[in-house]
Amino acid sequence: MYEIRFHGRGGQGGRMAAEALALAAFLEGKYAVSFPFFGAERRGAPVRAFTRIDDKKIRIKTQIYEPDYVVVLDETLIETEDVLEGLKPDGMVIINTQKKPEEVKLSRSVRCATIDATTIALETIGRAITNTAILGAISRATGKIGIDAIEKAIIEKFGARLGKEAGEKNAIAARKAYEKTIVGIAKAGKKFEGKKQWLPTVDELPLGGSIGTLQTEAGLVGIGSFSENKTGGWRVFMPVVDEQRCTGCKICWFYCPEGAIKMVDNKAKINYDYCKGCGICENECPFKAIEMKREVRI
Amino acid sequence: MDKYERGERMNLKNLPDDEYFTPGHTACPGCAAPIIVRNMMKILGKDTVIYTPANCLLVFGGTYPYIAWKVPYFHEAFENTGSSISGAARALKKQGKKVTVVGIAGDGGTYDIGIQALSGAAERNEDVIYVCYDNEAYMNTGIQRSGSTPYGAETTTTPAGKKILGKLRHKKDMAEIMRAHDIPYVATASISHIADFLKKVEKMKNIEGFRYFHVLSPCPTGWRYDPSKTVEIARKAVDSGMWTLYEAEYGEITNIYKPKKKIPVEEYIRGQGRFRHMTPEMIEELQRWVDRKWERLYGEKP
Amino acid sequence: MNLKARKMVATGDHAAAYGALLANVDVVAAYPITPQTLIVEDFATFVDDGITDAEFIMVESEHSAMSACIGAAAAGSRTFTATSSQGLALMHEMLPIASGLHLPIVMPVVNRTVAAPIGIWCEYNDIMPQRDSGWIIGFIEDNQEVLDMVLMGYKIAEHHDVLLPFMFGLDAFILSHTVEPVEAPSSDEVMKFLPSYKPIASLDPDKPMAIGTFTPPEYIQEERYQTDKCMRNAKRIIKNVTKEFADVFGRNYHGLIEEYKTDDADVILITLGTVTGTARDVVDELRGRGIKAGLVKLRFFRPFPVEEVRMLIERENIKAIGVYDRSVSYGVGGPLYIEVKNSLYGYDLPIINFLAGIGGRDVVKGDVEKMYKILQDVKDGKTRKDIVWINTRGVKE
Structure with a gap:
C-alpha cells in the first residue's frame, strides 16, 4: 500500500485530483480510497486531500499521517507550511513549480519532482487549474500508476463534470506534464516554526469550553484570539499602495474584509500578515492608488 | 470619536478605528460578510452581545479555541436566532445591563428554518437587533438553494440541468414580511452605499425594540465571480433594482433610495457564474420580477 | 418578594409554578401545552399581578422556549421553563445544548404520551428518550414533592460540581390537574436554602466570553468527559442537598x-x-x-x-x-x-x-x-x- 497527500488551496481542486488518482488506480485493477481533510476550510485556505492505493482491499479508515508521496498543487504553500511533515524518509514530494528540483528548498533534502503545471494548464486548458496536469507528474514521478489510466480517469471524472471536450483537454494536460516532469533532489535548509497547539486536560479546559481571553504556551486563545491565525499565506496577488496617489479617503479601509488596512498619516497601510489578496481594495479605490501584483515569496 | 460624540452623524471619516472582529478569520477572500460585520461593530461598539446561528460566520468567525469576536459571543443552534437573542436580552435587562443584543443570521437561517423564531421575537417586540446577511443560498454547506435564492440562479440543489435550468421560483421578500410585523425598525442596506449603511446602523443602535437589518452579502464562491468584484456587484444589485434600499418604521416606509439610472437586470447578472446558463426568456422573467417589485415599492412603473 | 409560609391546596402544575416563584427565577420562557398549561398560566398571573419581576417570554414554540432559556442562562440568569410530550420532543434538539454549555435550567415535564396515536394522558415515552441529553432526570410522587423538587433542583443543578440542567417528570392529570395539600415555605426560608445563582460564564461586555463556539475534535471529547463527570458528581450532590432540605424544611426524600x-x-x-x-x-x-x-x-x-x-x-x-x-x-x-x-x-x-x-x-x-x-x-x-x-x-x- 502507498499513501499520497495533496496540498492545495480551497477551490483549486486538490480533492478532485485525489479522487481522480484513486479512479485511475481503480481502472488499473487496484483498490483505492480517497478522502478530503474533514474540515470547514474556505476558498483560498490551505487544504489537504488524500489517496491510498493497494493491490487488495483497504480496510484502514484513519487519516494519513506518514505518506509515501506529497503533492503540492500551489507552490506558495511550501513557503508557509512544512509540506514534508510526516513524509516517509524515502518518500517523495511532487511540486507544481517552474523550478528544477535542485532549486527547491524544503525543510530537509528529499526526493523531489517538479513540473510547471500552471503553464501547461494555461496553454492546454486555458485556465490556471492545475489539478489534472499534476496527475501526469504523479504518474511519471512515482512510476506506480500508468499515464493511460490517468488519462482515462480524467476523461471519465472531469468529462462528466465539465463536458467531453474539457475532459479531453485536461487529459492532454496530464500527458504533457507526464513528459515534462523532472525528478531530482530538493535542497534542505528551510526552517519552520512548529505552531504550538493549546491542548488542555479535562481539568484545565474551561467547563463546556466557555472561554474569556487566555494567554497560553501556544499563544492567545479565546475572545479576540483569531488574530493568531495569519491568513496572509492565502494570498496569490498582493495589493501595493501608491502613496503618491492615495488620498486617505478610507474606502479601502472600509472595504477590506480582513480589516488588514490601517490608515497611517492619512495613507492606506496594508497588513500583509492577514491580507488574503481578494483585490477589492484595488477594484474600489477611486484614485487607482492600489495595484494587485503577483506575490513573490522568498 | 469626538466629533461623533458631539452629535455629528456617523460617516466614513469619523467611523472609529476600533475593530471588534479580528483579522485572522477564515472567510473566503472577497466575502462581503466580514465587511458588513466589521463596520457594523465599529458603530455598535463594545457593549454588544453577538449571537450567530449555524452559518459561514459561525465557522469563519472562530474555530475553538480561536475566536474573532472581541465582545461577548454565543451560539446555540440554527433555527432559533430570534428566541436565543430574546432570552439573552431579557436576562441582561433583568440584570440591569445596558447592552445591545444582536443576532446575525444568514438567509437560510432567516428566510427558511429561522423564520418562526424570528417572527415570534418580532411580534413580541423584543429589544434586540436581528441582522440578516443575505448571500442568497446555503453557502456554509456548499451552495444549496434557499428561499432567498433568486430566480434562475444555479445552486447545487438547483443545478442548470438538461431539463431544468436553475431555480424556478423567485426570491422571497423577507424585509417586506418583517415590515408587516409592525416593528420599530426595518432597514435594507448594501455595502456599496457606505453612507446609507452607516446611517442605518447608527439609527438602529439608538432605537428600542425589535430592529431588523437586512444586508445583501455577495458571495464570490457561491455566485461565482472574481473576489475583487464584491462591492461592484452589490452596487449593481441596487442599481438594477434587484436589491432595494429602504427604511421602515412601524410598517411605514420612511426613506427609500431610488437609483439615479436603473440598469437592466442583465447587466447585474453578467459576470456571475450562477446565472450564466440563463436564456433570454429567463432573463426577461427576472426583469419582470424586478419591475413588479419596483412598482410596488416606488408606486410607479420603472 | 416577600412570601409568607403557607399551606395551600394546589395542583401539581401550581406547585411547580409556585416553586419557580419561590426560587426567585429571573427569566421564564415557555409555551403552553396540555397538561402543562396551568404552570404557564399561573406564572403569567404572578407576573401580571406584580408578585415577581421575573422576565416572562411567551415564545412561539417549545423549541424557542428552550432556546430563550439557554440564551438567558448563558447570560447568567436563573431560568425556568416547563413542557410536556410533543413539546419536549420539539425541544429535544436544544436539550444537549443546555447541558453541553452547563446551564442549570430547571424544567418540570408533565409526562404525557407522545403520538401516535395522539393522546393527552400519562406515559413516560416523552421523557425517557431524553436519557442521553445530559440533563438530570427526576420523577415525582406527589404535589408536595413537585414544589420541593423545584427548589432542590436549582440547588443541585447550580452546584459548581454539577452545573447541569435539571428536568423532572410529574404525571399528567394525576398530579398536574389534581389538587392536594401542599406546604409552601416562606421566600425568606427559601432564600437561605437557595442563595442567588453564581454562574461560571456570562455575557458581560466588561468580561467578554465566547460560549458555544464551533469546536474541532481536539476539544469535544474532553468536554464530553467533563459532562460525564458532572453527572457522576450529581449523585453526591443530590444526596447532600436532599439531606440539607430535610434539615431545613423537615421533609426527607432520601436521596436518589x-x-x-x-x-x-x-x-x-x-x-x-x-x-x-x-x-x-x-x-x-x-x-x-x-x-x-x-x-x-x-x-x-x-x-x-x-x-x-x-x-x-x-x-x-x-x-x-x-x-x-x-x-x-x-x-x-x-x-x-x-x-x-x-x-x-x-x-x-x-x-x-x-x-x-x-x-x-x-x-x-x-x-x-x-x-x-x-x-x-x-x-x-x-x-x-x-x-x-x-x-x-x-x-x-
Missing part, C-alpha cells in the same frame, strides 16, 4: 431512591412516579396478610442510582425484583428495566419487568397486587417471565 419496607422483604418492586403512592398502600395490605413485600421509589433516572440498587441486592433477603415501567423501548422492555438489569449485572436474581399505565391507563391497586403476586410466584419458582404487560387485552400476564 427511597426504600419502603425493604428491610426484611423477599420481593421488591421498583417504581417511579405516582404509582409509588398506590404501591405503598398495596405493600401495607400485603404485609397485613403476612407477605413480605417491599418497595423502592426511584427518584432519579439520570444520574442512575447504580450503587444504591446494588446495595439492595447485597442484602440476602431479596429473592425477586419487579421493575415498573410506564413506557416501552420497543422489543426490549421498559427503560427502567434495562437500567436495573444493567446495574445488577453479575447478580443471579430474577428481574421482572411490568409494563402498565401506558397511554394514561389508570394503574389501580389490583394491577400492583398482580405484580406482587407474579413476584411471589417467581420467588417460589412457579413461573419465570421477563416482561409482563399488565392489563393488556389478549396478552397473557
Whole structure:
C-alpha cells in the first residue's frame, strides 16, 4: 500500500485530483480510497486531500499521517507550511513549480519532482487549474500508476463534470506534464516554526469550553484570539499602495474584509500578515492608488 | 470619536478605528460578510452581545479555541436566532445591563428554518437587533438553494440541468414580511452605499425594540465571480433594482433610495457564474420580477 | 418578594409554578401545552399581578422556549421553563445544548404520551428518550414533592460540581390537574436554602466570553468527559442537598431512591412516579396478610442510582425484583428495566419487568397486587417471565 497527500488551496481542486488518482488506480485493477481533510476550510485556505492505493482491499479508515508521496498543487504553500511533515524518509514530494528540483528548498533534502503545471494548464486548458496536469507528474514521478489510466480517469471524472471536450483537454494536460516532469533532489535548509497547539486536560479546559481571553504556551486563545491565525499565506496577488496617489479617503479601509488596512498619516497601510489578496481594495479605490501584483515569496 | 460624540452623524471619516472582529478569520477572500460585520461593530461598539446561528460566520468567525469576536459571543443552534437573542436580552435587562443584543443570521437561517423564531421575537417586540446577511443560498454547506435564492440562479440543489435550468421560483421578500410585523425598525442596506449603511446602523443602535437589518452579502464562491468584484456587484444589485434600499418604521416606509439610472437586470447578472446558463426568456422573467417589485415599492412603473 | 409560609391546596402544575416563584427565577420562557398549561398560566398571573419581576417570554414554540432559556442562562440568569410530550420532543434538539454549555435550567415535564396515536394522558415515552441529553432526570410522587423538587433542583443543578440542567417528570392529570395539600415555605426560608445563582460564564461586555463556539475534535471529547463527570458528581450532590432540605424544611426524600419496607422483604418492586403512592398502600395490605413485600421509589433516572440498587441486592433477603415501567423501548422492555438489569449485572436474581399505565391507563391497586403476586410466584419458582404487560387485552400476564 502507498499513501499520497495533496496540498492545495480551497477551490483549486486538490480533492478532485485525489479522487481522480484513486479512479485511475481503480481502472488499473487496484483498490483505492480517497478522502478530503474533514474540515470547514474556505476558498483560498490551505487544504489537504488524500489517496491510498493497494493491490487488495483497504480496510484502514484513519487519516494519513506518514505518506509515501506529497503533492503540492500551489507552490506558495511550501513557503508557509512544512509540506514534508510526516513524509516517509524515502518518500517523495511532487511540486507544481517552474523550478528544477535542485532549486527547491524544503525543510530537509528529499526526493523531489517538479513540473510547471500552471503553464501547461494555461496553454492546454486555458485556465490556471492545475489539478489534472499534476496527475501526469504523479504518474511519471512515482512510476506506480500508468499515464493511460490517468488519462482515462480524467476523461471519465472531469468529462462528466465539465463536458467531453474539457475532459479531453485536461487529459492532454496530464500527458504533457507526464513528459515534462523532472525528478531530482530538493535542497534542505528551510526552517519552520512548529505552531504550538493549546491542548488542555479535562481539568484545565474551561467547563463546556466557555472561554474569556487566555494567554497560553501556544499563544492567545479565546475572545479576540483569531488574530493568531495569519491568513496572509492565502494570498496569490498582493495589493501595493501608491502613496503618491492615495488620498486617505478610507474606502479601502472600509472595504477590506480582513480589516488588514490601517490608515497611517492619512495613507492606506496594508497588513500583509492577514491580507488574503481578494483585490477589492484595488477594484474600489477611486484614485487607482492600489495595484494587485503577483506575490513573490522568498 | 469626538466629533461623533458631539452629535455629528456617523460617516466614513469619523467611523472609529476600533475593530471588534479580528483579522485572522477564515472567510473566503472577497466575502462581503466580514465587511458588513466589521463596520457594523465599529458603530455598535463594545457593549454588544453577538449571537450567530449555524452559518459561514459561525465557522469563519472562530474555530475553538480561536475566536474573532472581541465582545461577548454565543451560539446555540440554527433555527432559533430570534428566541436565543430574546432570552439573552431579557436576562441582561433583568440584570440591569445596558447592552445591545444582536443576532446575525444568514438567509437560510432567516428566510427558511429561522423564520418562526424570528417572527415570534418580532411580534413580541423584543429589544434586540436581528441582522440578516443575505448571500442568497446555503453557502456554509456548499451552495444549496434557499428561499432567498433568486430566480434562475444555479445552486447545487438547483443545478442548470438538461431539463431544468436553475431555480424556478423567485426570491422571497423577507424585509417586506418583517415590515408587516409592525416593528420599530426595518432597514435594507448594501455595502456599496457606505453612507446609507452607516446611517442605518447608527439609527438602529439608538432605537428600542425589535430592529431588523437586512444586508445583501455577495458571495464570490457561491455566485461565482472574481473576489475583487464584491462591492461592484452589490452596487449593481441596487442599481438594477434587484436589491432595494429602504427604511421602515412601524410598517411605514420612511426613506427609500431610488437609483439615479436603473440598469437592466442583465447587466447585474453578467459576470456571475450562477446565472450564466440563463436564456433570454429567463432573463426577461427576472426583469419582470424586478419591475413588479419596483412598482410596488416606488408606486410607479420603472 | 416577600412570601409568607403557607399551606395551600394546589395542583401539581401550581406547585411547580409556585416553586419557580419561590426560587426567585429571573427569566421564564415557555409555551403552553396540555397538561402543562396551568404552570404557564399561573406564572403569567404572578407576573401580571406584580408578585415577581421575573422576565416572562411567551415564545412561539417549545423549541424557542428552550432556546430563550439557554440564551438567558448563558447570560447568567436563573431560568425556568416547563413542557410536556410533543413539546419536549420539539425541544429535544436544544436539550444537549443546555447541558453541553452547563446551564442549570430547571424544567418540570408533565409526562404525557407522545403520538401516535395522539393522546393527552400519562406515559413516560416523552421523557425517557431524553436519557442521553445530559440533563438530570427526576420523577415525582406527589404535589408536595413537585414544589420541593423545584427548589432542590436549582440547588443541585447550580452546584459548581454539577452545573447541569435539571428536568423532572410529574404525571399528567394525576398530579398536574389534581389538587392536594401542599406546604409552601416562606421566600425568606427559601432564600437561605437557595442563595442567588453564581454562574461560571456570562455575557458581560466588561468580561467578554465566547460560549458555544464551533469546536474541532481536539476539544469535544474532553468536554464530553467533563459532562460525564458532572453527572457522576450529581449523585453526591443530590444526596447532600436532599439531606440539607430535610434539615431545613423537615421533609426527607432520601436521596436518589427511597426504600419502603425493604428491610426484611423477599420481593421488591421498583417504581417511579405516582404509582409509588398506590404501591405503598398495596405493600401495607400485603404485609397485613403476612407477605413480605417491599418497595423502592426511584427518584432519579439520570444520574442512575447504580450503587444504591446494588446495595439492595447485597442484602440476602431479596429473592425477586419487579421493575415498573410506564413506557416501552420497543422489543426490549421498559427503560427502567434495562437500567436495573444493567446495574445488577453479575447478580443471579430474577428481574421482572411490568409494563402498565401506558397511554394514561389508570394503574389501580389490583394491577400492583398482580405484580406482587407474579413476584411471589417467581420467588417460589412457579413461573419465570421477563416482561409482563399488565392489563393488556389478549396478552397473557
